[in-house]
Amino acid sequence: MSGPRPCPVCVPDLLRMKQRGEKIAMLTAYDFPTARQVDAAGADIVLVGDSLGMVVLGYESTLPVTMDEMIHHTKAVVRGAQRALVVADMPYLSYHLSLRDAVRHAGRFVQEAGAKAVKVEGGRKRVRAIRAIRDAEIPVMGHVGLTPQSVHEFGGFKIQGKSAAAARNILDDALALEEAGVFSVVLEGIPAELAKMITERLTVPTVGIGAGVSCDGQVLVIHDLLGITEGHVPSFVRRYAEVGATVREACRHFVEDVRDGKFPSDVESSHLKGEVLEEVRGGLGPAAKRQWRS
Numbered sequence: 001m002s003g004p005r006p007c008p009v010c011v012p013d014l015l016r017m018k019q020r021g022e023k024i025a026m027l028t029a030y031d032f033p034t035a036r037q038v039d040a041a042g043a044d045i046v047l048v049g050d051s052l053g054m055v056v057l058g059y060e061s062t063l064p065v066t067m068d069e070m071i072h073h074t075k076a077v078v079r080g081a082q083r084a085l086v087v088a089d090m091p092y093l094s095y096h097l098s099l100r101d102a103v104r105h106a107g108r109f110v111q112e113a114g115a116k117a118v119k120v121e122g123g124r125k126r127v128r129a130i131r132a133i134r135d136a137e138i139p140v141m142g143h144v145g146l147t148p149q150s151v152h153e154f155g156g157f158k159i160q161g162k163s164a165a166a167a168r169n170i171l172d173d174a175l176a177l178e179e180a181g182v183f184s185v186v187l188e189g190i191p192a193e194l195a196k197m198i199t200e201r202l203t204v205p206t207v208g209i210g211a212g213v214s215c216d217g218q219v220l221v222i223h224d225l226l227g228i229t230e231g232h233v234p235s236f237v238r239r240y241a242e243v244g245a246t247v248r249e250a251c252r253h254f255v256e257d258v259r260d261g262k263f264p265s266d267v268e269s270s271h272l273k274g275e276v277l278e279e280v281r282g283g284l285g286p287a288a289k290r291q292w293r294s
Helices: 011-020 032-040 067-080 099-113 124-135 148-154 164-180 192-201 222-226 243-259 274-282 286-293
Strands: 024-028 045-048 085-089 117-119 140-145 184-188 206-209 217-220
Touching: 011 024, 011 085, 024 222, 032 045, 032 067, 045 067, 045 217, 067 085, 067 099, 099 117, 099 124, 124 140, 124 164, 140 164, 164 184, 164 192, 184 192, 192 206, 217 222
Parallel strands: 024 045, 024 217, 045 085, 085 117, 117 140, 140 184, 184 206, 206 217
Antiparallel strands: none
């Protein structure tokens, strides 16, 4: 008999964690089994990031990810996460064109996929969309600094806020998001000193990724953490395992065993009982019997 269902994390819990000085742990997940593991590990937030475009679907950036793809993966994650707050990324162009689109797409995440909140990239230019989504009673997580959907505008994945003017701009963006009603703000790819300043100014929690240790919480892409990501890995990533190498080695052994006739073994096969086998043989024609015996 299973134990009691864990009490789910909700938005007010995160606000109380900041007030108590408790760190918030957030990880991405894109499918049911990963969500179960992340949830069981005690993560407070599971983010269904549009990063799935790069780490799951093989796109070069997050820009091609569609609403239908995000809904599909969010449904799976919601089925796997019992305790953590599930937040879904609003993909590119799902909130850029009109307030009506922003509310409708955010509503799909809640109504169809079962997410508890959505995440919107951008600062002051996204305030109207965030307010519209909030008016629909949907919690919103903000995201400033290095926003991947703006990769072409930035000229690549580069640290943001390195000059005084740029740092002040990001700070003003974060303050505007808080005023618009976000329940937390992701700070990505900014200097640690700037992240500390923003965290101290905001009453809502900050979650850092490549933003130093002073944020109220931290997030990593699960594929980076597990050592599955191939190619360039950001310098702020800590690889807690090398699952990719383990998977490749296991698959290599399987391929070798199949080719050498070592898999499956006798214990990995099922067999007919002797009398059943004889009955089957008895029903064969003479030619088939000779072939069977040979």
